[in-house]
Every structure is written in structure tokens, then in C-alpha cells.
Amino acid sequence: MTETAPRPTLEAVAARAGVSRATVSRVVNGGDGVREPLVERVRKAVEELGYVPNQAARSLVTRRHDAVAVVVAEPETRVFADPFFALQLRGISKELTAHDNQLVLLLTEGRDDHARVGRYLAGGHVDGALVFSLHLDDPLPGLIQRAGVPTVFGGRPGWSGDRQGVVYVDSDNRGGARDAVRHLVGLGRSRIAHIAGALDQTSAVDRLDGYRDVMVDADPRLIVEGDFTPAGGERAMRELLARCPDLDAVFAANDLTASGALRVLRESGRRVPDDVAVVGFDDMLPVAEQTDPPLTTVRQDIEEMGRLMARLLLRGLDRHVGEQGIGAAPSSVVLPTTLVRRASA
Amino acid sequence: MTETAPRPTLEAVAARAGVSRATVSRVVNGGDGVREPLVERVRKAVEELGYVPNQAARSLVTRRHDAVAVVVAEPETRVFADPFFALQLRGISKELTAHDNQLVLLLTEGRDDHARVGRYLAGGHVDGALVFSLHLDDPLPGLIQRAGVPTVFGGRPGWSGDRQGVVYVDSDNRGGARDAVRHLVGLGRSRIAHIAGALDQTSAVDRLDGYRDVMVDADPRLIVEGDFTPAGGERAMRELLARCPDLDAVFAANDLTASGALRVLRESGRRVPDDVAVVGFDDMLPVAEQTDPPLTTVRQDIEEMGRLMARLLLRGLDRHVGEQGIGAAPSSVVLPTTLVRRASA
DNA sequence: CTGAAAGCGCTAACAC
């Protein structure tokens, strides 16, 4: 365990360079308005002493941290099992890094963690927060609002009383779902089932709504709620097959769900797409391309969503420092989706 | 985007409660040595004002952050694709949370990021670091050492000149590999191939060494280097099959690799385990149980490794504050592995 | 262009 040596301070650098603390500070922060010879001397001293500014001290006065929290409200860390988060995080990470901001990942495993997260955000460790995967009854948004931290949400939050000034980035879930179902209809299918996602999330609700937009008076038995997991897809598919053995297509709420459905369909002796056509959602490559047959699905650019979330937040922060702001407050964005045809439908 | 209101300070709370800042500070930090009526008054003021301590100010004087960085040196964020990290992170997260420490995840996507990470660590944002997935030539350990942050490594670091006081947590990769190969030998197999991991990582080298321990004079053509991915496993398996069509067993460096190998074996018409027995490493449930046939593999308790890393680090930090330390400096730990028999061997 | 001085919000001795 590396031992921790006492770090040199601004003071020390100033002494060594024979200048004042103020001058060192200026040089360290870009060196504008300091004459070249001095800049040189200070740089040298910094180098020799291995000086690194103490961020706590700096933040205390600037009220800036150049760090952004990413809060993942997924209980039981399904987080990493699901490539979805990975991609989104990656987009976020890239954008933040490009703007020299640090990503601080806050995982919440359960109820108890909420308080801790609230404390952390309110404690002024970060300049803003990116929040994900909210469920309808989640206490997190309230906590965050109280913490008074600028926030951008991933996915449309589903509170009833839509609060002012909430910014989010979402996919056009409803439109994408419509495209998927229309595609199945275009294939001549008529008994089109839907395996929904967990309906306490807006993405699941929106996709279901899109399905209903097209299948205006669908047989209610053709709709089963899943949970966005392969296991849930299997369960739902079994249920559907039992209820409606005559179904000829399935629109699954995401690719993971579709992969489970595919497995059950195969077990039951159905051929895909001949007997039953299947469409997923997400176009999660590792999943959609590996299934048998490869999955026709609705693509959303997940990494871009992440990047965009970060960008909106940072823009909002800049606006903050720039007083009443030249630019308008950032507003929510809904990204388009595209249907990707493979072999399953 | 939630607007940020000015937060009340200790001073404000003190004024409202009619006490000194010191008293408020005491109450906020546990309230020892303050008489009940005052504690009550202060609590009330804190509540009413919605006071939350400013961490930057606190850290400036205590030199404590109650935050630990997790540095993942995996280029190109393979991080999330691999359940391995997920589990380890989870263990870490649990342990840190239990000790009221915040996890700060630092992703490094490439060379450029190293400097940024170094700066972050040296900047005194965190009390310690947990570092993963080092490759032999990684500049990160050097940076970290220079940053002077107490660190625990995940997996034995592979530097030539073994530095003093390096603490790591690792699995008994060599022993586990021996068990795996011995199991295959016990099954009566003699042409046992090995698909190694990326040999710039000690885990891959150790597993290869374990294989060699048992197969003392193995046909060198039976050994191929992979890269811990399914695609690498496929490639390697094809190569092996071309070189040694008579092989009757494969020990793969991890389950992901094994899954790729399995696919190729099936393609080639070999039955597993009848024609070729296969053993993996990791016992990554989502992988090992889903393969066809389910994988016999060497289990390592990955989550526990994560938990242990965090525990060692925190223990070290406590020792630090407790001066010369009552307990000894924490030392490295190597966890045992166990063979899990399923259908593939 | 450079330096002196005043804090940022908090904790920790040290008095009372």
C-alpha cells in the first residue's frame, strides 16, 4: 500500500519560484496575464516539486468541481448485466472526459442507499447529476431536487405531476414501437402479440402505447407484461403460447426479452420467422446479432443518448456560471429510432 | 434542470440555534459532549434550514474524503461487456457503502486518459484507489505511486522489479488451472489443449503455468493464445482443430473463451464432452450455465475479491489515521478456487 | 503585470 507523502502547496511553489502565491495560481490556471520569464520560473518550480493543486481548497472558493455524478437507480445492480447501461455510460464518459469533467458513478443497491446518494449530491461533491432508469415510484428525483443539483434524466421520468424544468433525453419509444408493429403487419401478420417491459418504467409504457396505436383493438390476451430480461421473456412467451396458440408474431419490449421468447418458440417447435415473426427493441448488438435467427429490431443509438445527456448537463452548467445565460436553458430531447431488418421478421 | 439555490452554512445554523459554530459542528459530527437540550436545538435548526455540510470545506481540514476511486485500466471499455468487472465492482460497492465511503469510478479509454487519472488521484479527491486489470506495460501503477495514494490492486500486478509494499487480491489462478487439467486427466483424456488468455496479464500467465504444471511435456501445438473473449475462443479453437484434430479435451482460460470454443466444436461436428471435454475458468453464471452443454469450470468468488479489496484498502486507511498503526500493514491475499462440475467435462 | 490580503466553510485546539 503506497505510502502517502505530504504534498507541496502553492505557498511552497511560490517560495521556490520567488513569486507570490497569486502569481503561481495564475500560472497554474492558464497563465494569462503573467510575463513569460515568470511563467517559466513558476512552471519549473511546479515541476520540481511535483505540485498538484488541492481540489478541495480550490472547490471551496470556486464552487466548481468539474465532476458529474451518474446515478443508477437500478436495485440489485442489474446495471452491468445489461449492455444498455454500459453503452450509455460510455457515451457519457466520453463526453465528460472531452470537457475535462470527472465521472462519479453512484450505485444504489436498495432503499437505504437513497439517503446516502442524497447526502452525496447535496454535499456539493459534484456540479451536476445524470440520473437513470427511474421507476414510477422512485424517491430519487425528489431527493435530487431537494439537493438542488442540476440534473438531466435518462429516459422520460414518469411522475404524475410533471414538474417544471425537468430535462431528459429519451428515445422515441412509441414511434419505434409503431414502426415495429407496422412492419409485422406489412408482413401479413395479424395475430401480433406484445411482451411488454416492466410497466413501472415509461419506456415500457410508451412501447406498449405504440403497439396499441397500430393494433387498435388488439385481443387483450395478446399482451403480457415482462421485465426486460431473457427470463421474463421466456415466461411471457410460454404464457402467450398457452393463451393464444394461433399467434403469428411477437413484438418484444427489448432484445433481451426477445431472446428469451425465441428460445421458448424454438422449444415449442415453432419456426421463426415462418410460423412466428419476432421483433425486438434496442438493437443491442451482442444480443440481436447472436440470436438464432438474428433479430429484427428497433435501433436506438444508446451511446449517443449518453453523450447527449452529458452535453445538455454541461451546457446547463456553463449557462449557470454565465449568469442569466446567453443561451436558453437546455430542454429535453427525444431521439429517433430506426428499424433494422434481420432474419427474425 | 433543477436550479441551484445557495446552501446554508454552519454559521447560519449556529445563528439560528443560538450557539457557536463549534457546537453545531459537534452535533453534526455525532454530537458527543454536547448536552441534550442544545443537541435538540441544533438538530432543529439543521432541519429547518436544510443544512448539509460542505464536503470541500470539511475535506480541506480533515484531509479525509470518504471516497475511494476504482480505476479500470481496460482500454475501449470492454469493462461492461465482461460480467467479471460487474461482479467485482459490486463487491467493492457493497463494502464501501457499508463503511460509508463513496465509490468513484474512473474509466480510462486510452493513453490520453492516464494523465487525467493521475491528476485526479494526486488532486486529493479520494482517500485511496482500487486498481484493476493491469497489463504488463501499463504506466498506471507508476502514475499512482507518484500520486501517493494508498492503493490495492485487483489481480497480481506483473511488473518485473517487484516493488515494496504492493498489496493485491488475486485468485489462485495457477492452482485452479492445475485442478482443471487434473480433472481432465482423471477423465482419461490425454490430448489436452489449452486456450490461454491475453498473456500480458498475470492471470493468463498463471493459468498457463498451471496447465504446464500438469502437462509437463505437452505438445506445444496444443497451446494457443486467446484474449479472454468468445471471438478469441472461436479463433483459437479453429486453429487448434486444424493443428491437432486428435485433441480430446480443452482447458480454456475463461468461460467466455470456452463458450466460443464450444461453438466451434459443435460446428465441426464434435460432441462435447464425448469427443472433446471442455473446462472453463471463472464460473461466470450467466455464461457457464447457459452454454450447451453447461460448462464445467473453475469457480472464483469474484464478488468476494472485490469486497476484500475494499476491505484491505479501508483497513489500510484506518491504520494511516491511527498513526504508526496498531495492526500490521495489510498484505496481499490469494483466494482459493473450486472446480464446479457440469456437463462439459 | 504582480503582490497583499481577505475570505470560501469547516474542524480542532485551546480557553473559559
Place this chain on the structure above:
DNA sequence: GTGTTAGCGCTTTCAG
């Protein structure tokens, strides 16, 4: 027990 007083290391007016 409680209050007073110094700073922690840095940025930022404000003089010069």
C-alpha cells in the same frame, strides 16, 4: 460543556 480562535490551500479583488 461550550465558545473563541486559528488555520486547511486556494482564488480573487484590490492596490501598487
